[in-house]
Structure formats: C-alpha cells, structure tokens
Amino acid sequence: MRDTSTPECSLEQLLAGRRVLFVNGIRSDQPSGGNTATQSMLSRWRERGLCDLVELGLNPAQGESERAFALKTFPAALFVLWGRFSGQVWLEFFRRVSPLLWLRCLWARWRIRPDVVVFNHHASFMFLSVFTGLSRVLVWHDVLSLKQVPGVDRRRDARRCAYLERRAIRQASHAVTFSFDDERALSLLHRIKPVVMPVIDGRARPRPPNRVVRAGQWLLIGNWARVENTEGAEAFLRACAAILESGEARASAAFHVAGHGSEAFVRQLIAQCPAVARLDLRVTARYGDIQDFDEAALLAPLRQGAGIKLKTIEAWSAGIPVLGTAQAFTGLPARVWRRGGHRVDSVEALARLCLTDGALDAVLTQLRPLEAYDAYQAAIRETEAQPRQAPLNK
Numbered sequence: 001m002r003d004t005s006t007p008e009c010s011l012e013q014l015l016a017g018r019r020v021l022f023v024n025g026i027r028s029d030q031p032s033g034g035n036t037a038t039q040s041m042l043s044r045w046r047e048r049g050l051c052d053l054v055e056l057g058l059n060p061a062q063g064e065s066e067r068a069f070a071l072k073t074f075p076a077a078l079f080v081l082w083g084r085f086s087g088q089v090w091l092e093f094f095r096r097v098s099p100l101l102w103l104r105c106l107w108a109r110w111r112i113r114p115d116v117v118v119f120n121h122h123a124s125f126m127f128l129s130v131f132t133g134l135s136r137v138l139v140w141h142d143v144l145s146l147k148q149v150p151g152v153d154r155r156r157d158a159r160r161c162a163y164l165e166r167r168a169i170r171q172a173s174h175a176v177t178f179s180f181d182d183e184r185a186l187s188l189l190h191r192i193k194p195v196v197m198p199v200i201d202g203r204a205r206p207r208p209p210n211r212v213v214r215a216g217q218w219l220l221i222g223n224w225a226r227v228e229n230t231e232g233a234e235a236f237l238r239a240c241a242a243i244l245e246s247g248e249a250r251a252s253a254a255f256h257v258a259g260h261g262s263e264a265f266v267r268q269l270i271a272q273c274p275a276v277a278r279l280d281l282r283v284t285a286r287y288g289d290i291q292d293f294d295e296a297a298l299l300a301p302l303r304q305g306a307g308i309k310l311k312t313i314e315a316w317s318a319g320i321p322v323l324g325t326a327q328a329f330t331g332l333p334a335r336v337w338r339r340g341g342h343r344v345d346s347v348e349a350l351a352r353l354c355l356t357d358g359a360l361d362a363v364l365t366q367l368r369p370l371e372a373y374d375a376y377q378a379a380i381r382e383t384e385a386q387p388r389q390a391p392l393n394k
Helices: 011-015 033-047 066-072 076-086 089-094 099-112 122-131 155-170 180-190 227-246 262-272 274-278 310-317 334-340 347-354 361-366 369-385
Strands: 019-024 052-057 116-120 135-140 174-177 214-221 254-258 280-284 295-300 322-324 341-343
Touching (some): 011 174, 033 052, 033 310, 076 089, 089 155, 116 122, 122 135, 122 155, 155 180, 180 369, 227 254, 227 262, 227 274, 227 347, 254 262, 262 280, 295 310, 310 322, 310 334, 322 347, 334 341, 334 369
Parallel strands (some): 019 052, 019 116, 214 295, 254 280, 295 322, 322 341
8 A cells, every 4th residue: 555644845844843753663772774774864963952752663673582582583583594594585575474562563553653764774664554544654774775785696586675675665755864975876766755864863973183003903893693794704814814723924914803792703713713813803892983993994894785884984084994795885975985985896905905015005005994984975975965856655
C-alpha cells in the first residue's frame, strides 16, 4: 500500500511540531559509525526543538545477553545466522523479523499515537506495514543493492536487495541518507531524493599544535566486532607480516589498533597467523577522543561495505589524514576526499607503502584533512539548499 497521508513538503516541515516515533534498528550498546550518525541526527532534531520525539528500540537492552535476545526475538536469529554463513546480503533486511518486535511496534502505535514514524536502518523497514496510513520516513545507512563483497558475484543478491528496497520506498514519503553516493543511487535507481544528513556536525577539533606527530606510526580504528572492518584489516596485517618475513620491508612501521573489540581481534589474528606477532603492534580497546592519537595517519584497509565511513570524516575533523582503499572514501564526492585522503588500489599496496621508506612522505605533505572536513560540511549545506522533488509514491 502506498503512503498517501502526507502532502508534498520537506522533511523538516513534515516533522515540525509533530509527535514522531523513531523506530531504531541500530544498536546503541556498541560503538559504531551507524550509532554515531544516528545520535548526531537525533541531537540535531532535539536541539532545534523540531518535534516531540519518542524512541522505540528493536535491539538488546543494556546488559541483556545476546542469547536471551535471540530467544525472545526468534526467528530473527535464524536470518542473522543464515546471512553470516551464506554471505547473502538481502537477508540483512530480516535481521529483526520477530512476532515480539512486531507486537512491540503495534503497541507503540496504539500507545504513543505518532503523527510520523521514522525507520532507522533497513533492519527496521520490515515493520512499515504496522504503521500504514501514517507518514513514514526511511533512514538509509547504506543501500544494500550497492554493497561490495570481495570475490563474490552479487548480481542475483543485488536484484533481491533492489526489490526489497523498492517495496520499502513505496510505503514511505521521505528518505534520509548519510552518503552522497547513496543519495545519487536512490535518485537514479528508485527515483527519490533523500535528505543528506551529516554523520558528524559542528566545527573541526584539530589535534593540539604542540602534539608531536610520529612518522612511521599508523592508526587503525573501528568496531572490531564487525566483519567489514576485520576482513580488510586482517588482510592488511597479514600482508605486512609477509613483507617483513620476506625481507622486503624497507622501513620500520608501528601499527596502533584501537576501538571496541580490538584486543580480541588482534589476539585471534595472531593465533591464526603467528607471523603477525613480529609486527610492532599496539592495542587500545577504549579511548576518549580521536584527538588523543599522535600517529601520522589513519589507515582504512577496507574491502567491503557500503554507505559512508564515519572514521574517515572523524579523522579529518581532528586534522588526521586518511590512507585507504576506495571503500574508505565511499559516499564522498571526489572534490572532498582528495583534499584529505590518499586512495590505493588494494590493501596489499597499502602494506607496501607503509613498509617502504619515504614512500608516503610527499603524499602526507600534500594532504589537508581540515580542508577536507570543511569541504564535507559545505557539501552537506549545498544539498540542504537544493529543492526536493516529489516522492515517487505521491
């Protein structure tokens, strides 16, 4: 059923002064780019007093065990396991499909009586039908039909994703994304014009001018419980270890792995590949602010994923340049990322650069991360000023 409840208007006009139910499919109990982007968006709305906002989480409660949540929300866990073992991306739409969560949404509709419902993340889109007749907004953290998985032919999987995307779009009146690439893709593939929200808002907060940046010291940050981060980083560190063992390394290098799950990630990697233990590795599971790091650059050896990479923009906001594969700069216009980032063809190429004396000196001298952050904020403002076309389902 197509939504016909809302006249054509901007997103802010739709939300202004109304009771908004925020159906959250992004976990808030674990640090992640998706959660940071979500909180930035909610803070923006709250600080402006835009609407009466009520949040409905579809995720484990604080301190709740994964097993207890899986049992309560059965059969959602089956889709999660199926997706992990098969690699089929379309199954991510069903990660929260559960009679209990469906009833929770139905109860929220009756009890809260919202005017507008915002669905955050594609895992929440399966509950659109519970709110038929209300104004509905989709928040796209990524477009799954565009997701890249190395070494996998995704043509059939991508078609299934596109079908599910179209079904969700037909039931909504507005869309939000955090990625300029996803904005363009949704416009071309599905003929909707989403609002682009910043993943980080506000002024840059560069590292102190007296901070000594250590040459040959490289930083890797992420949520190391996510395969999108671990898969590429593992390939990168294995490649560095192989170069070191072969005697081809022409420079000393140290790698600082930081973020949630970093200790377990490094421990498991060394158990699988003992040669990695020969690298100069440092691990920090918890840190206060990205400003606190003094490494020469952030490394982003990513080989899969979609959407926009928050750590890239966060590094720029602190004046830290970014070296990475094409995936490190997805969702960003070339005129933005080229100011503060250097792109390599593969994680192996990145490993060779880090272990070759002087290979990155000229590159780092030319990069202007703070300019890249300012250019990102300017690009966001440009999209806000653009007129919105009527949604497809109108």
